[in-house]
Amino acid sequence: MRFITILLAFMSSLFVGGIAAYHVWQHQSFTWDLPKEIPPPPVPEDNPMHPAKVNLGRFLFYDTRLSQNQQISCATCHIQKLAFSEPRTLSQGLHGNLTPRNAMSLTNVAYNPNFTWANPLLTQLEHQMLIPLFGEEPPEMGMAGQEKELVERLQQVPIYQSYFSKAFPNEDNPISINNMIKAISSFQRTLLSFNSPYDQYLQGEHQAISDSAKRGMKLFFSEKTECFHCHGGFNFSDSSVHANSRTVPSEFHNNGLYNLDGKGSYPKDNRGLYTFTLNASDMGKFRAPTLRNIRVTAPYMHDGSIATLEDVLEHYVDGGRTILEGPNKGFGSANPYKSEFVVGLILTDEQKSDLLAFLDSLTDEDFLTNEQFTNPWPLLQEESASH
Template identity: 35%
Template sequence: MNLFIKALLPLLLWLLTTSALAESISAIQELGRHLFFDTQLSLKGNRSCALCHSPTHGWSNTFTQTINIHGEPDTLNTPSLLNISQQTVFSLTNPSRTKVEMAITTPMFSIDPLEMGLTPDLLLSRLKKSASYSELFEQAYEDSDITLERVVHALKHYLTLIESRNTRFHRYLGGEEQALTSEEQEGFRLFNSVRLQCSRCHGGALLNQPEATISQYQNTGLYGISRQGEPPHYPAIEPGLRRHTSDHQDDGKFRVPSLINVANTGPWAHDGSVQSLASVIENYARGGRKTTYGPNQGDGFHHPNKSFLINGFSLTRSEKAALIAFLHSLSVEDDWTRHPFNSPFCVSNDKQTNTSPDGACSPIQHTQEHPK
């Protein structure tokens, strides 16, 4: 009997954890969950927050760049929402976005760049026509008044659920030495070494915090386009921080990202132009990426704004493998397929219906027509 109970213990603990999370979600968060997965939050009814920030793709997606409502790519790769409530800046390029509310409203209502293409009036008009939303707002706020402030508030509270440090790396930091293999531990040593200096930008609990004297925005030498005597620069379509400061010294600078779950959020770099973690490491080892074809030819090694930390380094084959193994140890081990991270618009059995080609759930059909 004792052996039987011991065998069942992991399952029982999982069930208790799942039940506790399901019970702990508030009515406001449940409303936020519905809004997060609902394609009514886009002009054409063909985009939801979850399409770009898929729970099963590291709260990001596999697109190179974010795709707008017309199927056109933006200039930036979609950042993960994992641990977003612990962030201090909510943009890869705009340091003025210091409130999470901006990360919610900008994709919905922004015209440049265009993402979901919605207007506040159209959003509220759609939600007010839905009996289900009337009930959800009633449960969340004790009256059925549907306002933009409440929409943003509910989404903000839902985002607080997207939080985890459930990685083998964090268990290792907590004293569980066997949580990392010897190869992964070697990768961690390299990550912190003077030779590589990775941890000088990727510090803190989320591995996104630079040292106090180092800016949160860095140029990593990804591009060094040089033509007609111009100094090396990034593509004009996406110059990074310079877009918002108009300062040429900010060309090619982007916010330092968190490395938690990094192995599950490819493609990588601010524009999704790097296809593997091995390539990421190779670019840093070279001291910048050299592009030999296409419109962005040039050598990022020579970019005048490149971070002083990126000067290149040498790695043996085994060291490179160890560093990649360490990055994989940062993967979150949570089950993002269960409530409250699954869509409320899917049937609740194994045989899902009404799904899009990428597996994302389609919303309940609403009576209003979407603009063409």
């Protein structure tokens, strides 16, 4: 009897100890670094934010072990100084093969109702990540079928033993694909950009943006340009989800880039929403990305086919793109599935430069240089060298 009592006492002390440890972990709580008028983004119930997870996720985001040939990491195509986008027209997979699309900026990615340029099925960062990691059409990081090797690679990194344990306490085997993905998602949810000159202007700093940008802002929000219909809300995008929002239906638009056959067709690898719904009317419909930091995310469009922001503006002035030669020739402006808001604009040169000045005022230098988001590996080496 005494033995059982001792055993019970021992077990309950373990249990209480476990709870206490979990309690401490829970109370190292995460706080969002947001202006007070911006609601926090939604977070999946099974992946609550935690500083230890964000820290781990940052190391993983910059870790080339996550690709088959150990040459590329998430950061290869998502470069901080370019608002986590890249300057290539089309992103490259690990073998140098081109993917069909241009890497998207990760600015305020936590607010996106869905991910990638047109996939309505991917509504969580945790699921989106399966595509670059394990996708084969085409391979990006090339880890398909190598999930066990990946876990073994991570297990061999000494700091991951402690970082995974801290981020996922009370788990017997914290180093797993699922936890790796959870940590990277947590880091990505901290990539918040709300401190541009435009934001400062909204806070009452009247001189934060130029007079030209102020005129551009008025134009942007006017029915004359219609820009705000697709680039609206606090994130200048189609729609945003946040912690208190209802489920937001995803929106996709055809902006008249192509019209291969006069019936609205887009090039084979880039048919947009049509690929998923198989509805003819969804041909060429893509997500309108955030305009925050848009100046630094060139080239533009899903396939990087417009080189500069000036040319993007001209595209909307023309109400669609005309291609006279080659396999993609056609009159995009006559695409039958084109958005009703892309109808062409009459703008003076001054109005154009005002609009561009406004778009420039959405560039958040703090975001592009924030030390919380930089590659942490060199810092770690410096630290260990100094000991």
